[in-house]
Structure formats: C-alpha cells, structure tokens
Amino acid sequence: MIEKIREIAKNWLAEGKVDVVIGFGEGTTPFSAKPIFITKPDDVEKLIWNPLCRLNLAGYVRREILAGRKVGVVAKGCDSRSIGILLAEKQFDRKDVSIIGVPCQGMVDRKTLMKKFGNVDGEKVSADWNSISVGDKSISTEEVLSNACRICRYPTPVHYDELVGEKIEGVSIEEHDKPAVEMLEKNREDRWKFYTEHFGRCIRCYACRQACPTCYCDECFVDSNDPKWLEKGQHPTDLMLWNLGRIYHQVGRCVECGSCESVCPMDIPFTEILAGMSKRVRELYDYESGIAVDEPPPLQTFKTDDPQEFIM
Amino acid sequence: MKVATKKELFDCLSGMKVFAPVGKNLRFAEVSSADEIASPESIPLSPKEAFVPQDETLFFYDNPEDPTSIVEPEIDEKPFVVWGMHPCDAKAMELIGKVYTEGSYTDGYFVRRYNASVKVVIGCPVPHPGCFCGSFEGMGPFSKSGSDIFLIPLDDERFLVEGTTEKGENLIASLPDATDEDIAKGEAQKKKGEDAIDRSVPTENIENSMQALFDSEEFWEDIYHRCMGCGMCTYVCPSCYCFDIQDERIGNKYRRYRVWDSCQFGLFTLEASGHNPRPTQKERIRQRMMHKLSFFKLRYGDEHLCVGCGRCVAICPVGIDIRDVAKRAEALAK
Ligand code: SF4
Ligand code: SF4
Ligand code: SF4
Ligand code: SF4
Numbered sequence: 001m002i003e004k005i006r007e008i009a010k011n012w013l014a015e016g017k018v019d020v021v022i023g024f025g026e027g028t029t030p031f032s033a034k035p036i037f038i039t040k041p042d043d044v045e046k047l048i049w050n051p052l053c054r055l056n057l058a059g060y061v062r063r064e065i066l067a068g069r070k071v072g073v074v075a076k077g078c079d080s081r082s083i084g085i086l087l088a089e090k091q092f093d094r095k096d097v098s099i100i101g102v103p104c105q106g107m108v109d110r111k112t113l114m115k116k117f118g119n120v121d122g123e124k125v126s127a128d129w130n131s132i133s134v135g136d137k138s139i140s141t142e143e144v145l146s147n148a149c150r151i152c153r154y155p156t157p158v159h160y161d162e163l164v165g166e167k168i169e170g171v172s173i174e175e176h177d178k179p180a181v182e183m184l185e186k187n188r189e190d191r192w193k194f195y196t197e198h199f200g201r202c203i204r205c206y207a208c209r210q211a212c213p214t215c216y217c218d219e220c221f222v223d224s225n226d227p228k229w230l231e232k233g234q235h236p237t238d239l240m241l242w243n244l245g246r247i248y249h250q251v252g253r254c255v256e257c258g259s260c261e262s263v264c265p266m267d268i269p270f271t272e273i274l275a276g277m278s279k280r281v282r283e284l285y286d287y288e289s290g291i292a293v294d295e296p297p298p299l300q301t302f303k304t305d306d307p308q309e310f311i312m
Numbered sequence: 313m314k315v316a317t318k319k320e321l322f323d324c325l326s327g328m329k330v331f332a333p334v335g336k337n338l339r340f341a342e343v344s345s346a347d348e349i350a351s352p353e354s355i356p357l358s359p360k361e362a363f364v365p366q367d368e369t370l371f372f373y374d375n376p377e378d379p380t381s382i383v384e385p386e387i388d389e390k391p392f393v394v395w396g397m398h399p400c401d402a403k404a405m406e407l408i409g410k411v412y413t414e415g416s417y418t419d420g421y422f423v424r425r426y427n428a429s430v431k432v433v434i435g436c437p438v439p440h441p442g443c444f445c446g447s448f449e450g451m452g453p454f455s456k457s458g459s460d461i462f463l464i465p466l467d468d469e470r471f472l473v474e475g476t477t478e479k480g481e482n483l484i485a486s487l488p489d490a491t492d493e494d495i496a497k498g499e500a501q502k503k504k505g506e507d508a509i510d511r512s513v514p515t516e517n518i519e520n521s522m523q524a525l526f527d528s529e530e531f532w533e534d535i536y537h538r539c540m541g542c543g544m545c546t547y548v549c550p551s552c553y554c555f556d557i558q559d560e561r562i563g564n565k566y567r568r569y570r571v572w573d574s575c576q577f578g579l580f581t582l583e584a585s586g587h588n589p590r591p592t593q594k595e596r597i598r599q600r601m602m603h604k605l606s607f608f609k610l611r612y613g614d615e616h617l618c619v620g621c622g623r624c625v626a627i628c629p630v631g632i633d634i635r636d637v638a639k640r641a642e643a644l645a646k
C-alpha cells in the first residue's frame with residue numbers, strides 16, 4: 001500500500017501537478033508519526049502509513065493552499081470529509097487539492113497505548129494493522145483503537161483523485177449512534193456532571209482547536225477581547241463556555257475524526273458529545289458533514305419557507 | 313541520609329499543605345494523605361503551577377477610576393510542600409526565579425511562594441523517552457540543585473531521603489538513618505539513571521549555532537509547516553513563564569489577574585494597531601526554540617532556559633522535537 005502511495009506522490013511532484021504532498025512520516029519518539037511536507041520527488045520514501053497516522057491533515061491542506069501552493073494529500077476517510085466541508089464552506093476549490101485516498105482501518109489512541117506499555121525507552125517498538133508491540137509484549141491494534149475510529153461511518157475516503165487499496169465499509173448508523181444514545185439517555189444531572197467533570201480539567205491550551213481542520217477563524221471567540229465573550233482564566237464557567245462554544249461551532253461541520261480528543265493533554269472525551277451532535281444533525285437536517293461539497297452545513301444556510309415553529 | 317516510606321515522609325511534613333501529582337492527569341494539586349499521591353514516574357504536566365498558578369489574582373479594585381480602591385489578595389505565606397518534582401523541575405524554578413527577580417522589578421507573587429516552598433525532589437532511575445537533562449552542564453537525573461529534600465526511590469515502598477537545605481534537614485530529622493545496604497542500593501539506582509540519560513543533545517555552544525540560523529528558511533522549514541500553534545509545549549514546560557494580564561468584573565468589584573500565555577498563540581504578539589510581528593507559525597515556533605536554547609543563555613549568562621525535561625517532546629502531537637532541533641542546528645553550524 002505504502003509503495004503505491006509513494007509512487008503517486010512521486011509522480012505528482014515530478015509532473016508539477018502539486019508543489020507539496022502532505023502525509024505522515026516517522027516520528028522521533030516511540031509510537032509517533034508526524035505530519036510531513038514532501039516537496040522533492042526523491043523524498044517520498046519518507047512517507048509512511050500505519051495506525052499511528054492519527055491526526056486530521058485537512059487543516060494543513062487549507063493553510064498550504066492559502067499560502068499559494070498546489071497541494072497533494074494522503075487522506076483517510078475523515079481527512080477527505082474535512083476537505084469536503086472546507087469545500088462546502090468555499091475555503092478553496094476542488095482543483096487546488098489532489099487527494100490520494102487511503103481506506104483506513106482505524107487509528108490507535110497513542111495516549112492509551114503509552115499507558116498500556118508505560119515507559120518504553122530503548123525497547124524495540126512496532127505498530128501495524130494487526131498488532132502493536134514493545135520488546136516481546138504485544139497487543140492487538142483493535143484493543144487500542146481511538147474512540148472516534150470505533151464508530152467511523154466513512155473509513156473509505158469520500159473525495160479522492162486516486163484511491164489506494166480496497167474500500168472498507170463503515171459502521172452502521174445504529175452502531176455509530178451507540179455512544180451518543182448512551183450520552184443522551186443520561187439524565188440532565190448526570191450529563192451536567194459529565195460536562196463539569198471533564199471540562200473542569202481543561203487547561204486551555206487550545207490544542208483541540210488547533211488540531212481541528214474546521215476551527216479556522218481568523219479570530220476565535222475565545223481570543224476576542226473586544227468584545228470579550230468570556231474570561232481567560234480557570235473559572236469553571238469559563239472552561240464550560242469555552243468547550244461548549246468550540247463544540248457548538250462544529251455543529252454540522254465536525255466529521256468526528258477524533259483529532260481533538262487525541263491531542264488533548266487532559267484526556268477530555270469528545271467522542272460521545274460529537275457523535276450526539278452529528279446524530280442530531282443527521283436526524284434534523286438529513287445532513288452528514290463533508291459528504292456533499294455543494295451543500296453548505298445546515299447552520300450556515302436558510303430557507304425562505306422554513307416554518308421556524310420553534311420561534312413562535 | 314535517612315530512609316522512609318511515602319507515608320512516613322508525609323507524616324514529617326504534617327501541618328503544611330502538600331501539593332503533589334494527583335488525579336487522572338497527574339496535575340499538581342493539594343493532597344490530604346500520602347495515598348493520594350501518584351507514583352513519581354510520569355508527570356505530563358509540570359509542577360510549575362504550584363509556584364506560578366495558571367490563573368492568579370494580582371489584586372481587586374472597586375473603582376477603575378480610583379487607584380486607592382485597590383485591595384491586594386491574601387497570600388498564604390505559610391510554608392507548603394511541593395512533592396514529586398523532578399531535578400529538571402527544581403532547576404526550572406530557579407530559572408524562572410532569575411527572570412522574576414533580576415533587574416528592576418521583583419515579582420512578589422512568585423518570590424513569596426518560592427521562598428515559602430519546601431521542594432521534595434525525586435531522582436529518576438528510569439528517565440523517560442524524551443528526557444535529556446543530562447545533556448546540560450551540571451544537570452542530570454540526580455541533580456540536587458533547587459531541592460530542599462531529595463529522594464531516591466529504593467523500591468516500590470521506600471525512599472532514601474536527604475535534606476539538601478537546612479529547612480529540609482530539620483523536617484526529616486526524626487526519620488531513621490539509612491543502612492549501608494540502603495545507601496548502596498541508592499547508589500545503584502543513581503547509576504542506573506545516570507547511565508540511561510540521554511547526553512547526546514549538543515547544548516554547549518548551541519546558543520551561537522542557533523543565532524546563526526535565525527534567518528535560515530531551510531532550518532526552520534522542517535518544523536514550522538507542521539506546528540499547529542497550540543499551547544501545549546509551553547503549558548507543560550516547567551520553565552515557560554509567560555503570562556497575560558486581564559481584568560474581570562465580578563458583581564460591582566473588579567479583579568485583575570494573570571493567566572499563562574504562550575508564544576505559540578497568534579494573539580501573543582498582536583499589537584493594538586493590528587500589526588503582528590510574528591504573523592505565522594514560523595516566527596512563533598522559532599521564538600520558542602530560540603528562547604529555550606539561545607536567547608536566555610545570551611541574556612542571563614550561563615544556563616539555558618530548557619532543562620531537558622522532555623515533556624514538550626512527549627506531548628507535541630506533530631512530533632516537534634527540541635532535541636532534534638538542537639542536533640540539526642549543531643550539524644549545520646559545523
Ligand atoms: S471537532 Fe474534533 S472530531 Fe470534529 S472535526 Fe474537529 S477535530 Fe475532528
Ligand atoms: S485540548 Fe483539552 S485541555 Fe487543551 S483546550 Fe482543548 S479541551 Fe482544553
Ligand atoms: S510545537 Fe507542538 S505542542 Fe508546540 S505549538 Fe507546535 S504543535 Fe503545539
Ligand atoms: S523546552 Fe521542552 S524539554 Fe525543555 S524544559 Fe521545556 S518542556 Fe522540557
């Protein structure tokens with residue numbers, strides 16, 4: 001699979017179809033893969049493809065296109081959907097990006113992995129689609145899959161120029177909705193407890209925002225100081241407002257890639273909440289983010305014949 | 313040299329507030345018993361919040377027009393304990409101390425806390441992936457600098473305990489003396505850590521090598537494209553000390569407070585005119601690397617601001633590795 005990815009990337013760079021290919025390369029710490037930007041055809045050997053290629057690369061795609069480059073990207077299902085949303089939001093044109101789509105078997109959660117194995121300095125580690133091992137200890141990759149990947153509806157890229165590998169079926173709607181239903185079945189108090197407990201740990205590093213391809217406002221509501229929508233400190237109210245605000249701005253836009261959850265240093269679980277949000281959006285508006293590139297997200301449009309019964 | 317279990321040592325410190333790594337994310341918070349304290353191994357967040365809280369009230373005031381309405385917050389000046397710092401952290405607090413005390417202004421908030429603290433530092437027989445404190449002159453996984461009480465883990469239960477300042481010595485005076493066997497075991501633990509620590513990161517002349525590369529696109533391009541511009545590396549860093557000052561209205565009173573800030577945020581250098589001297593992640597991540605490995609040493613003399621704790625290396629989701637930056641800089645400078 002990786003050979004094919006490299007070959008396409010090499011050709012595109014050599015032909016001048018793209019200036020840069022964004023993909024993943026080997027990181028410098030155990031169990032890490034890092035986003036890399038390949039500009040020379042001979043460097044495509046640095047590209048890797050394994051269950052550590054966790055982050056969503058669509059944010060980089062936008063950034064590089066706006067910087068004036070012709071971009072190629074190695075995209076999983078979620079990356080492709082985020083590109084779809086960015087297209088629907090007219091951030092760039094489809095012709096600006098060339099996509100090497102790779103059906104994804106699910107990415108692992110590195111933090112869970114590190115907790116499982118503890119200190120792995122100096123030992124030989126390996127990670128493939130079947131197993132993850134450190135020295136002679138080994139666990140199945142399935143065991144440490146990210147929460148988001150467990151309920152992924154579209155592991156096969158939705159938008160691509162070339163597809164590498166066999167298509168993979170996503171989970172059913174029922175399966176996807178399970179964590180959301182569990183969350184929504186909690187009574188108000190328990191849900192509030194969930195929110196206060198988890199958001200109360202937030203250190204406001206904004207990694208969740210920075211990792212999210214659809215958080216791209218020039219000025220985030222949390223940074224604005226005129227008007228100042230919320231305080232910058234550690235009061236629980238502000239932590240709640242920040243987190244709910246960020247999530248609310250993702251309604252109909254979030255593709256549930258799990259990047260925000262995976263980068264959060266405080267292990268704040270977003271999957272249940274975001275899955276519930278996408279369930280609502282699907283049920284109310286018959287819309288799944290990032291699939292149709294010519295349909296704006298539901299909260300960014302209006303219909304003149306909308307009865308708006310909830311207002312009356 | 314003394315010996316104690318966690319509980320015995322905790323009892324020596326009774327009567328003082330103890331801050332130690334606790335909870336799901338091992339943040340430094342007040343604990344009421346030894347059982348709550350997490351194992352000293354991995355501390356993703358640094359203990360700096362015990363000295364420089366993320367959110368700290370500077371003063372209250374009733375009337376924005378009237379400076380005489382200012383009321384200082386009550387600051388607890390009673391001694392308190394910070395338990396489970398690593399040698400790198402103790403060093404980092406000394407470095408923050410330099411910034412907050414040298415020159416014309418002394419930061420009373422930090423100084424009062426620092427002076428009131430009893431720093432219980434634990435040596436590291438098993439350094440973490442990413443740690444490289446031993447690459448800095450005079451530092452290492454058993455460096456005692458900046459500690460009051462120094463611990464060497466002997467096994468799952470017991471520590472070798474040494475008072476490294478008078479304050480520390482007095483507190484542990486009642487503990488039993490260590491046997492020769494314990495001391496030998498401690499030496500072995502120390503050797504284990506000293507042998508394992510990464511000393512390969514070039515730091516001696518790195519301030520000049522980095523200076524020479526300040527304008528090099530080739531050098532910085534390897535990292536800045538992928539840097540997301542989050543605040544994690546600076547928030548987990550024990551020696552990052554930057555803050556932002558804000559005013560908040562609470563009822564009909566006001567509070568002026570400071571919060572951690574990060575040079576990785578676009579807002580950090582945004583000027584009122586709208587001009588931003590560090591407009592992209594290129595200038596921002598360069599600032600961080602330069603501050604850690606060059607500017608600080610050039611400004612304050614003999615030490616780097618990075619203490620090699622490895623936290624930013626471990627936490628950066630896009631694999632930006634300060635060790636690698638130093639190695640590349642040194643290689644290019646040759
Ligand atoms: S909110 Fe989180 S899960 Fe949704 S698109 Fe953004 S990073 Fe991905
Ligand atoms: S990544 Fe986590 S800790 Fe950081 S701002 Fe987001 S929710 Fe808060
Ligand atoms: S270096 Fe890593 S942790 Fe720091 S701002 Fe960049 S992406 Fe975030
Ligand atoms: S820069 Fe990184 S390695 Fe250096 S002290 Fe800060 S967190 Fe630790």
Ligand code: SF4
Nearest residue numbers: 552553554575600603
């Ligand atoms: S690295 Fe950045 S946040 Fe840290 S002390 Fe330096 S300027 Fe401040």
